[in-house]
Amino acid sequence: MLAFILRRLFQSIIVLLIVGFVAFSMFTFVGDPIDNMLGQERTQADIARLREQLGLDQPFFVQYWNFLGNAIQGNFGISYRQGRPVSEILLERAPATLELAAVSAFFAMLLGISLGVFTAIRRNGMASNVIMTLSLIGVSLPTFLIGILLIYVFSVELNWLPSFGRGAVVDLGWWTTGFLTTSGLQALILPAITLGLYQMTLIMRLVRSEMLEVLRQEYIRFARARGLRERAVNFRHALKNTLVPVITVTGLQLGAIIAFAIITETVFQWPGVGLLFINAIQFVDIPVMAAYLMLISVMFVSINLIVDLLYFAIDPRLRVGKGRGH
Amino acid sequence: MTEGADRHTDATAEKPTPRGRFGRAWDSDFAWKFRHSPVAIVAALVMTVIVLAAIFAPLIAPYDPFDPGSLNLMNGFTPPGEPNAFTGDAFLMGTDDQGRDVFSTILHGLRISLFVGAAAVLFAMVLGVTLGLVAGYTGGWVDTIIMRIADIQLTFPSILVAMLIFGIAKGVTPVEYRDQMAIWVLIFAIGLSDWVQFARVVRGAAMVQAGREYVAAARLIGRSGPSIMLRHILPNVLSPVLVIATISLALAIIAEATLSFLGVGAPPTQPSLGTLIRVGQGFLFSGEWWILFFPAVTLLALALSVNLLGDWLRDALNPRLK
Numbered sequence A: 001m002l003a004f005i006l007r008r009l010f011q012s013i014i015v016l017l018i019v020g021f022v023a024f025s026m027f028t029f030v031g032d033p034i035d036n037m038l039g040q041e042r043t044q045a046d047i048a049r050l051r052e053q054l055g056l057d058q059p060f061f062v063q064y065w066n067f068l069g070n071a072i073q074g075n076f077g078i079s080y081r082q083g084r085p086v087s088e089i090l091l092e093r094a095p096a097t098l099e100l101a102a103v104s105a106f107f108a109m110l111l112g113i114s115l116g117v118f119t120a121i122r123r124n125g126m127a128s129n130v131i132m133t134l135s136l137i138g139v140s141l142p143t144f145l146i147g148i149l150l151i152y153v154f155s156v157e158l159n160w161l162p163s164f165g166r167g168a169v170v171d172l173g174w175w176t177t178g179f180l181t182t183s184g185l186q187a188l189i190l191p192a193i194t195l196g197l198y199q200m201t202l203i204m205r206l207v208r209s210e211m212l213e214v215l216r217q218e219y220i221r222f223a224r225a226r227g228l229r230e231r232a233v234n235f236r237h238a239l240k241n242t243l244v245p246v247i248t249v250t251g252l253q254l255g256a257i258i259a260f261a262i263i264t265e266t267v268f269q270w271p272g273v274g275l276l277f278i279n280a281i282q283f284v285d286i287p288v289m290a291a292y293l294m295l296i297s298v299m300f301v302s303i304n305l306i307v308d309l310l311y312f313a314i315d316p317r318l319r320v321g322k323g324r325g326h
Numbered sequence B: 001m002t003e004g005a006d007r008h009t010d011a012t013a014e015k016p017t018p019r020g021r022f023g024r025a026w027d028s029d030f031a032w033k034f035r036h037s038p039v040a041i042v043a044a045l046v047m048t049v050i051v052l053a054a055i056f057a058p059l060i061a062p063y064d065p066f067d068p069g070s071l072n073l074m075n076g077f078t079p080p081g082e083p084n085a086f087t088g089d090a091f092l093m094g095t096d097d098q099g100r101d102v103f104s105t106i107l108h109g110l111r112i113s114l115f116v117g118a119a120a121v122l123f124a125m126v127l128g129v130t131l132g133l134v135a136g137y138t139g140g141w142v143d144t145i146i147m148r149i150a151d152i153q154l155t156f157p158s159i160l161v162a163m164l165i166f167g168i169a170k171g172v173t174p175v176e177y178r179d180q181m182a183i184w185v186l187i188f189a190i191g192l193s194d195w196v197q198f199a200r201v202v203r204g205a206a207m208v209q210a211g212r213e214y215v216a217a218a219r220l221i222g223r224s225g226p227s228i229m230l231r232h233i234l235p236n237v238l239s240p241v242l243v244i245a246t247i248s249l250a251l252a253i254i255a256e257a258t259l260s261f262l263g264v265g266a267p268p269t270q271p272s273l274g275t276l277i278r279v280g281q282g283f284l285f286s287g288e289w290w291i292l293f294f295p296a297v298t299l300l301a302l303a304l305s306v307n308l309l310g311d312w313l314r315d316a317l318n319p320r321l322k
Helices: A002-029 A033-037 A044-053 A060-072 A086-121 A126-140 A143-157 A182-215 A218-225 A230-267 A273-282 A286-314 A316-320 B002-014 B021-027 B029-035 B038-055 B102-138 B140-155 B158-172 B175-192 B195-210 B213-220 B225-262 B273-281 B290-317
Strands: none
Touching: A002 A060, A002 A286, A002 B140, A086 A126, A086 A182, A086 A230, A086 A273, A086 A286, A126 A182, A126 B290, A143 A182, A143 A230, A143 B225, A143 B273, A143 B290, A182 A230, A218 A230, A230 A273, A230 A286, A230 B158, A230 B225, A273 A286, A273 B158, A286 B140, A286 B158, B029 B038, B029 B290, B038 B102, B038 B290, B102 B140, B102 B175, B102 B195, B102 B225, B102 B273, B102 B290, B140 B195, B158 B175, B158 B225, B175 B225, B195 B225, B213 B225, B225 B273, B225 B290, B273 B290
16 A cells, blocks of 8 residues: 555656756757847857856756746746746636536536436436437537537626626735626526536436446345335445446546636636636747646646546455555 | 458459459548448548648638738628628628638638648658657667657546647747747647557557568568568557558647637637637627638538548458457
8 A cells, every 4th residue: 555655756757847847948958048038239258257157057867857946936937928936827717617517526526426327227218318319419529619509608698798808807915716796606607517528418317327337236136125125225325336437437527627727718718827828829828838737737646646546545345455556 | 451451352263353543542442431431421422522632722611711911801791691791792601700701711721721731640650650660670778768758658648748849949940930830839748748559559450560580581671670660660660550541630730720719720810710719709799700610610511521431441451349
């Protein structure tokens, strides 16, 4: 168990070092930072001085080491486009993305699990077939088209919900929240549905197939034979045993939600980190791109690590047997 | 697939009917399954129409959307099917703000979408199959390195990887070539984000094949490693590659549309369907619905038909479902 945790931790650190290397190479190979900082009128002496100041005259690996040290302290340099520290911009934008991601994940899980259970119990019913067909079409639709469709129906035609932005936000010092105002909550609805829909269908299909598998087992028949009510069989016995893979997949999807937020944020002009990243790509703003890359990899790697560890906590079989996760 | 072909040769041996190659193909398991799946037939039909429309776009399109000389600004915002109030010109799917025929831009956009999608999948396939074969056949540290890279890349969603590669490549290309190179950068980015699927499947299959006796025999008669991989192992792992390629094509088309929609893909000078949707979204609130609607429906039809075809192909080629 301990050996497994240590090995996974070691692997995670290697991944982060490699991603850090990619981010660092972006600075070194994409454009010359000196070019970006000094204007047209510069002398060789200016260039040499700045090079020394920035530590660019040092060996490659020393520079890499310094970059990592700075990154760990949250220092990602200054945005080429906005002229402000990248960490400051990221901190300002993070609450919007995290709130959107949290609401989407909650929506996806709640609806995904309940629809999955429903379609599994009534596997041949009309409603189940309709839901399954719709989900198949939903999976093949590009996210941004779903967003545009929702905007068209609920903002343009019905005029019920706002089509862009975050609404009014309340400033809590280091965190801005849209949860406390009506317009903030209204603005959250469409983006959250757009972002969560794909994950919802994924969870639904997974819960359904796992439920169908479990419902065939002997102990379910035995529970029925004992005269337990249908409800108790379905939820207390069947659903509980389907939750292990569901938690794993949901956990892994959490990272995907934050990444796919880029698309949703662009459709709805949601002022989060994803929109920041897209703008950074359009204007080749390397410090912002590198910082986003580092940030999202830390997030992905920790989510993967936590999910792996959760396996042990949830599934007792893994603890007793050979201590191998996969 | 191979199983079906074997059975078929037996059948012809029993009753030697003088049928041509087409007739034999018509009789095969694969074609039989196809003829009995209405979903596959409709999907294939839609896809054929779309591909033909894209190939013959310059012949079908009533206007050349890239020729500024043929544009008349007075024709701007003509609704579909109605004659323009000033010029009296009528357009099947209306015109955009600059008086460009939406139908023609869609046909040309389809070309770019399909070309980028197909080229990206081809690139991913060649890269993935090569690396997968090498990893599976050679084993050892080569295998470890290739599969570790694959694992790391798989940690991130491929659309994110594609965006990042696009961003870096854009930074590397000089400013004056950026628009010209955008299409190729896009192919490179989407292809590079998608090779892992191919590599994993081919590696697994190649490892199984590498232990077979025919491979040992080939090695004994002095065949070189690359020759064994290409001539002996590759033909035996092709069937899953075909399935992944079809599913990848749907994903690549959607990835291209998404990137272009986000403004980090095909430039406005060479608009793909995604770029057209991006442009059309701006007119959603002012009531010119057709500029957005027709490109979106085309993309939907394309994505859905490729997806359904890929699903069907996976089931049809899966020996376990026979």
